Amino acid sequence: MTMNAEIGSPANARQENRMERPSFRLPLASLAFWGISLAWFIIVIIPLIILFVYSFFTTQYFQTVYSPSLETWTSLFSSGRFEVTLRTLRIALTVTMIELLVGFPFALWLAKGNVSKLGRAIFLALLTIPFFLDLSSRTIVWRAILGQNGLVNTILISTGLTEGPVDWLLYSEFSVHFGMIPALFPPMVLPIYMAINLIDDTLIEASSDLGGSPAQTFSRVILPLSLPGVMAGFVFTLGPALAAWVEPGMLGGGFVNLLSNSIESAYTALRYPVVAALSAFVIGLLLLLLGMMMLVLRRFGGSGLTLR
Amino acid sequence: MKDFTTEPMLEVCDVVHKYGQVTALSNVSLSAQKGEFLTILGSSGSGKTTMLRVISGLETPYSVGRLRIGGEDVVGVPAAKRRCTTVFQNYALFPHMSVLENVAYGLKIRKLPADDVIREARRALEMVRLEQKADRSIRQLSGGERQRVALARAVVTRPAVLLLDEPLGALDERLRQDMQLELMDLQRKLDMTFVYITHSQEEALTMSDRVILMRNGRVEQRGEPLELFDRPATRFAADFMGYENILPGRLIQREGDRGQVELTGGARVLGTLAADDLAVGDRVNMALRAERIAPVGPEDQGLDGSLRSKVYRGKYTDMLMDTAAGPLRLRSWHGAPAEHESFSRVGWKETDAVIFADNDV
Known part of the structure; x- marks a missing residue:
């Protein structure tokens, strides 16, 4: 749409540009927002989730046992x-x-x-x-x-x-x-x-x-x-x-x-x-x-x- | 004109103030009566805002001879204890409070009963016609509304003197004119002493009972608005009051308050003397407003010259004329004859030309 207008007559293009500008900037801003949010999710939130998931496993003989249990949580406040x-x-x-x-x-x-x-x-x-x-x-x-x-x-x-x-x-x-x-x-x-x-x-x-x-x-x-x-x-x-x-x-x-x-x-x-x-x-x-x-x-x- | 016979509500004598090495105020004195609208007029840097801050107590002056508000000596008294409040240039409304809370602030501070606080605050809001917006946040108000909230907040505690620091500066033209009328109306209703600061000679002229023109920390001229407007006593005052033409010359004859001036180039013209102390032979200036100059016949008093340029500005036409006494600006408010015809001589009524001493630096 914008491309077409630019190829068209210069006066027309200028007009189009001016009208498009607000809606053109918005996608950039929201792109940045979603990009940063995604990066933040991957770098910060996912490790936290993995951490949380890990807390439902147990350890035996220095090995992590990957079967869900509440044992870690229930024994957390002992000792x-x-x-x-x-x-x-x-x-x-x-x-x-x-x-x-x-x-x-x-x-x-x-x-x-x-x-x-x-x-x-x-x-x-x-x-x-x-x-x-x-x-x-x-x-x-x-x-x-x-x-x-x-x-x-x-x-x-x-x-x-x-x-x-x-x-x-x-x-x-x-x-x-x-x-x-x-x-x-x-x-x-x-x-x-x-x-x-x-x-x-x-x-x-x-x-x-x-x-x-x-x-x-x-x-x-x-x-x-x-x-x-x-x-x-x-x-x-x-x-x-x-x-x-x-x-x-x-x-x-x-x-x-x-x-x-x-x-x-x-x-x-x-x-x-x-x-x-x-x-x-x-x-x-x-x-x-x-x-x-x-x-x-x-x-x-x-x-x-x-x-x- | 109002009659001010009661004792002054505000008396300031010999204020001197310095910011480091810079003298902001040198020996300024002023006073205002009850119910008077006093305007301090000046450009930025003239010391007018400093003067206001000294009165309100927000600035401690370097020295002051006498400072009385509502008959009380307030030298050394903190701002909070003075019976005067300020309407700030940027309104300074508290952003974390609603409209009503802002207005009630001064009353709450004085620990009045909560019912009285709300009633008084609502009455003040009613006065500025904002009672409907009492619970709004400050951010939801327009510039003019904020202005009115600031006004209500300042008058709700019934101060002896209300100080206004260019309160209309941030408003657009139309709103400014409406607010001017509203302010005058409010002042009359409250019968409160207003000290109003502005750089606009038009505001000073329309609103005040008395005007003090300041320049570089000194009082340049003081008087009733019309006096300043029609009889500026110095070149600076004339320039500030919007006189477009200031022509140098020599006083060659005087009779009462009328004088004849020989302008540069030899033309002899008539005008009115701004001060009595002018003597024949003194170097003087003659100030003329562009719109008070009009084409005249060859026998009338005036100046010969040729038209250099003409700019049509819609409501009026600005013209520049070359004369022996220097370039002369003219403004014509009607299309003909100035706009279409050519002319070679202009004149003015002698009461429209002001003559004052040429002693300005």
């Missing part, structure tokens, strides 16, 4: 996995909440505070530096700092603040939290920073012009408008926190077992169905938490804003 799950949830949520409490004010200050352009650029660059370095290399350094003969204890003992070394600094839940917090700070701060940065300054001015105190402006304008960023920060922080593997391994010293460590040990024991079931369980856990978060936010956002 103390329930405590591991609770611990994982507790640590992941604690870390996420700490990140939110520290990250939100920081993001607010960075986006709307009295920061020079240069200062802002420096802070944003500093936030991206953790991505340059491998997580395990960054984490293992803490052993030298927090250990019994580490920097902190040496200082504490030599200044006479404590008599012996403080032993809860390393290989404890404290050190696991401590190791995860700097690693997960950027993924919490950056989305919130972006969201707050998008809030038009005149909205903030309008709020105080209409009589809003800084606290009212914050709770009625800034916070509700930054919620999409908070949501994204929550996802980007909670996901890795639930799946954290390096920090509990290196700084937990075998005393702080999380679900990821269970997955790892099942993997080394070649029990792939258990690996699959545990992974599927973590994903389910994450989805459940995000769903709850979404509900809370909607409730909170709704009641905080409407007159009703």
Whole structure:
């Protein structure tokens, strides 16, 4: 149709082109959409499905038995996995909440505070530096700092603040939290920073012009408008926190077992169905938490804003 | 003209403001009475928006002699505590709230009972004829409707002074004219002091009781709209008020407020003096509106010249004429005789020609 018009008289062709353009662009856009969706499906969704299917198999003598059964799932929470799950949830949520409490004010200050352009650029660059370095290399350094003969204890003992070394600094839940917090700070701060940065300054001015105190402006304008960023920060922080593997391994010293460590040990024991079931369980856990978060936010956002 | 005998609702004395090294306002003073429509007119960079922000408290001035709103001293008082509200240029409506919630914002902030909040907000919406769209989202509104929501939101708390920062700038021509009338109507109904900022001399002329023309952070001229329109006192004011022709010359004779000017090239013409302090012999400028110039007979006062170009623009015809005093722009609103005939002499009523001192940089 378009080809024919182009071959025809030039004036006619121009007219046709102009009329065709909107409908011509649309197929391209939808082609790209379906192409990307298909690629995403193949690369991400299919492995997840295979993983899920695997969880219905069993292992015997280090061999996977390919006959469907619920055995892996029913035995999943035996051998103390329930405590591991609770611990994982507790640590992941604690870390996420700490990140939110520290990250939100920081993001607010960075986006709307009295920061020079240069200062802002420096802070944003500093936030991206953790991505340059491998997580395990960054984490293992803490052993030298927090250990019994580490920097902190040496200082504490030599200044006479404590008599012996403080032993809860390393290989404890404290050190696991401590190791995860700097690693997960950027993924919490950056989305919130972006969201707050998008809030038009005149909205903030309008709020105080209409009589809003800084606290009212914050709770009625800034916070509700930054919620999409908070949501994204929550996802980007909670996901890795639930799946954290390096920090509990290196700084937990075998005393702080999380679900990821269970997955790892099942993997080394070649029990792939258990690996699959545990992974599927973590994903389910994450989805459940995000769903709850979404509900809370909607409730909170709704009641905080409407007159009703 | 309204009579303003009550005490001023807004008093600003000697505001100085600097952005770094740049002086945005140098010793600007102004005042407005209750129910007055004051317009601050100026091009971008004239300091008019800075002035508005100083009044609203969104900008802390470098120094200020006196700043009173509704009789209260507000120097150092934060924006939230001042009895004035602003209609922002881009409206600044809260995107996460409905129309009604936007309007109710200032009332809710003041912790009024919920019933009163809703009733007052609905009444304000009624006033701008948007009560039907109370539950709409801001995104579903047109530009003019958003404008009216911003207006309702600003007046619902009954401020002493309403500040409007080029509120009609983003609207199209037709809507702008409708909104001008609506704003004037609203101002009269509320009997509220309006301080209106614009760069359009036409808006200033139609709407205001008084106009302050600003230039480079200073007040260039102030007065009633007609005064500014018909008696600009400087070259800048004349240019800004849309005088197309500004001819340099020398005052050679004066009688009362009438004067005779010898223009470059030697022609002697009559005009009206904008200021009393002009003396015979002073270098002056004479400003003439293109549409107030018309062909005249050889005996009448005026300028000789030859027509250089003629552009028909539908409603009117623009002409350019070469004279001894320089090129002269003419505008004719009727087809004949200017459009078809040729002429070699043009003139004007002496009240249409403004004479002011040539002291501009």
